[in-house]
Amino acid sequence: MEALRAELRTTGVGLPAHERAHLEALLDRLEADEAAEDPGMSESLHLAAERFEVKHPSLAATLRNIGVNLANIGI
Template sequence: MPTRELQTQLELLRSQLREDAPLTEEERAALLAITRDIESRLERQGAGEPDDSLVDGVNLAVERFEVSHPSTAMTLRSIMQTLASMGI
């Protein structure tokens, strides 16, 4: 169930990338990289080990987008919570 929830959140993030307030190329690239990292982690989900670099990356993105793109930051926070509940 958490995997499905995470997929939904990732789709919301992709939608925000397409439709939200303008992002710089650097911001867009950072969010796309996070999305790819999470998807890669889901593909090898059997590992079940915490991935501090992934969590740190999402956390940094939350801090980065908090003021300029609050809805994106909120989506990223939800993704962090889901990752934590999955033990990632």
């Protein structure tokens, strides 16, 4: 999660406010341990990664890595 926060601090500067807010809300859900209770969390991460793939590939990669890590632990 810290990687995503760091990515938001650097790459996220150019994001529109609503997209940045969406990512911060997603990150807050992850940090609040809601990921284990939310079967759609991986899908949310995947969709967010797709949205940022072209303009912010490093941000998309970070989102995908988090999704893979969650899948690896069964979330």
